[in-house]
Amino acid sequence: MSDIPARIHIVEEGPREGFQAEPPGVPTAEKIRLIETLAATGVPEIDCASFVNPKVLPQMADALGIAEGIRREQGVTYSCMWLNDKGFLQAVESGLNLPALTSGSASDTFLERNNRRTPEAQLEGQRKLRALYDAHGLGSGPVYLFTAFGCNYEGEIPQEKVLARAADLVGLCEEAGSPPACIYLCDTIGAADPGLVRRLVGAVRDRWPDYPVALHLHDTRGLGIANAMAGLELGVARFDASVGGLGGCPFAGNPAAAGNIATEELALLCERMGIETGIDLGALIDAARLAEEIVGRSLPGKLSKAGVFNPRR
Amino acid sequence: MSDIPARIHIVEEGPREGFQAEPPGVPTAEKIRLIETLAATGVPEIDCASFVNPKVLPQMADALGIAEGIRREQGVTYSCMWLNDKGFLQAVESGLNLPALTSGSASDTFLERNNRRTPEAQLEGQRKLRALYDAHGLGSGPVYLFTAFGCNYEGEIPQEKVLARAADLVGLCEEAGSPPACIYLCDTIGAADPGLVRRLVGAVRDRWPDYPVALHLHDTRGLGIANAMAGLELGVARFDASVGGLGGCPFAGNPAAAGNIATEELALLCERMGIETGIDLGALIDAARLAEEIVGRSLPGKLSKAGVFNPRR
Numbered sequence: 011m012s013d014i015p016a017r018i019h020i021v022e023e024g025p026r027e028g029f030q031a032e033p034p035g036v037p038t039a040e041k042i043r044l045i046e047t048l049a050a051t052g053v054p055e056i057d058c059a060s061f062v063n064p065k066v067l068p069q070m071a072d073a074l075g076i077a078e079g080i081r082r083e084q085g086v087t088y089s090c091m092w093l094n095d096k097g098f099l100q101a102v103e104s105g106l107n108l109p110a111l112t113s114g115s116a117s118d119t120f121l122e123r124n125n126r127r128t129p130e131a132q133l134e135g136q137r138k139l140r141a142l143y144d145a146h147g148l149g150s151g152p153v154y155l156f157t158a159f160g161c162n163y164e165g166e167i168p169q170e171k172v173l174a175r176a177a178d179l180v181g182l183c184e185e186a187g188s189p190p191a192c193i194y195l196c197d198t199i200g201a202a203d204p205g206l207v208r209r210l211v212g213a214v215r216d217r218w219p220d221y222p223v224a225l226h227l228h229d230t231r232g233l234g235i236a237n238a239m240a241g242l243e244l245g246v247a248r249f250d251a252s253v254g255g256l257g258g259c260p261f262a263g264n265p266a267a268a269g270n271i272a273t274e275e276l277a278l279l280c281e282r283m284g285i286e287t288g289i290d291l292g293a294l295i296d297a298a299r300l301a302e303e304i305v306g307r308s309l310p311g312k313l314s315k316a317g318v319f320n321p322r323r
Numbered sequence: 324m325s326d327i328p329a330r331i332h333i334v335e336e337g338p339r340e341g342f343q344a345e346p347p348g349v350p351t352a353e354k355i356r357l358i359e360t361l362a363a364t365g366v367p368e369i370d371c372a373s374f375v376n377p378k379v380l381p382q383m384a385d386a387l388g389i390a391e392g393i394r395r396e397q398g399v400t401y402s403c404m405w406l407n408d409k410g411f412l413q414a415v416e417s418g419l420n421l422p423a424l425t426s427g428s429a430s431d432t433f434l435e436r437n438n439r440r441t442p443e444a445q446l447e448g449q450r451k452l453r454a455l456y457d458a459h460g461l462g463s464g465p466v467y468l469f470t471a472f473g474c475n476y477e478g479e480i481p482q483e484k485v486l487a488r489a490a491d492l493v494g495l496c497e498e499a500g501s502p503p504a505c506i507y508l509c510d511t512i513g514a515a516d517p518g519l520v521r522r523l524v525g526a527v528r529d530r531w532p533d534y535p536v537a538l539h540l541h542d543t544r545g546l547g548i549a550n551a552m553a554g555l556e557l558g559v560a561r562f563d564a565s566v567g568g569l570g571g572c573p574f575a576g577n578p579a580a581a582g583n584i585a586t587e588e589l590a591l592l593c594e595r596m597g598i599e600t601g602i603d604l605g606a607l608i609d610a611a612r613l614a615e616e617i618v619g620r621s622l623p624g625k626l627s628k629a630g631v632f633n634p635r636r
Contacts, residue, residue: 275545
């Protein structure tokens with residue numbers, strides 16, 4: 011219990027991962043409005059857009075327009091995402107902040123179905139990206155390991171396999187002279203539980219004690235906030251989260267796509283645990299309500315409906 | 324962490340507390356169908372109805388009809404609830420199982436607004452009930468302390484006040500020669516967090532080491548399952564929960580009435596922690612889907628949308 015961090019860094023995923031899971035057609039101006047509203051809450055980093063093939067992901071066809079439209083706040087990092095060289099070069103043009111990300115999957119089947127790549131092809135692609143990052147003067151960045159806690163196709167992935175796939179990515183960064191800024195363990199399909207979080211975070215730390223572990227948790231099966239608590243108690247100090255839990259489409263027949271844990275609920279848990287997030291909870295709740303207004307439906311987050319409980323009356 | 328219980332007892336609150344929060348008009352036959360479906364999941368106890376003034380709570384006007392209609396399964400406890408002598412005597416008539424309950428509130432303002440009673444009048448009413456229990460040969464029963472973790476009117480209740488109100492109820496039972504079977508700490512309005520659960524459970528145990536602590540948690544602000552985990556890790560072995568999270572009406576403009584933690588998500592957490600519940604998770608998920616069908620809307624529980632993750636493929 012004594013490993014609880016004094017402060018954590020939350021990356022807000024709603025505008026990117028959230029809107030990506032919505033049906034196409036959310037107006038660019040509304041995306042910008044949510045990003046600007048989020049920036050005013052004190053959240054330190056916002057994932058704003060992904061630069062990917064608009065034929066595959068029309069939801070992000072306006073990535074450049076988003077980047078150009080945002081009125082920037084000082085002290086906020088406006089990140090973005092890409093999958094390959096072409097996307098990265100568009101991201102460079104956009105002027106958004108560029109996390110030098112390296113990604114892979116614990117599950118080979120997931121990689122095959124989601125990215126249409128073998129593990130070897132994925133590594134090769136990441137190696138080319140890393141060379142591009144060097145050419146653009148980017149230093150270390152985060153490593154993302156998808157399906158680290160399990161996969162709908164393969165079930166639970168044996169820990170040695172998870173570590174081996176992580177080692178591929180970590181090794182690639184180390185060989186390039188840019189060791190990982192952190193290692194993200196992603197619960198892509200919401201298969202984790204608090205015990206699994208403890209075991210896997212522990213194993214990754216044992217193997218790479220110098221690289222901080224980060225968590226990207228989905229609340230697919232209702233255990234997301236308990237998993238986050240397990241991470242916080244281990245001292246994990248970097249989390250992805252999504253305002254309102256944006257990203258889940260339980261009404262769209264795609265339950266496996268449930269969103270990240272709700273940013274405002276993670277922030278509440280932190281506040282109660284004495285962990286600083288830099289976030290104004292009331293303002294973030296207003297942002298969650300705005301997100302609901304934009305998508306025109308109730309989002310999974312509960313705190314935004316109930317409002318903050320004020321312990322002192 | 325070593326206090327994790329081998330087995331816990333879950334009381335299913337959906338049919339009583341859940342339907343009580345729904346608009347009136349759920350057909351009695353549908354309530355019975357849900358109770359019978361729940362009974363087949365292995366959940367050991369189901370709170371089926373409350374015997375209260377039908378003018379105040381028309382949702383429970385069919386309590387007797389429910390009791391008469393249920394086809395009983397062996398090994399399942401079919402409980403019910405009441406607030407006063409009259410209700411208790413109706414409950415006796417119903418043939419449902421009778422937990423000899425004694426209840427009160429940490430918050431006096433909540434008691435005043437919810438039950439229209441002063442703390443003294445509440446205690447007097449509970450004393451009369453206890454005498455009736457004796458007259459009907461009932462032994463020890465649970466003590467319920469509402470708003471133990473805070474109140475919308477009073478904010479956080481000082482721990483000494485919470486303990487004093489609990490002591491009133493515990494003392495009443497002890498004086499009657501029927502010491503509490505357990506002490507329920509109820510997070511009536513969803514104000515708890517894992518740290519508060521640890522502090523209050525610890526304080527109650529320090530004061531009454533012989534009486535097991537039980538938890539009645541609402542997921543009003545998204546921390547419910549993390550609060551349950553904190554309780555489980557302390558060895559709390561009795562929980563109320565509600566199938567699908569039934570009981571919350573976030574769309575009905577009454578967010579403070581959010582439901583209990585979802586029974587199936589508590590059962591999943593237990594399964595992952597190696598704690599027995601006796602519940603068949605797949606069958607319980609089917610029951611949650613039935614509950615959604617009955618109320619005609621999506622319930623807050625997420626697991627019933629995603630389905631069980633199968634770690635072994």
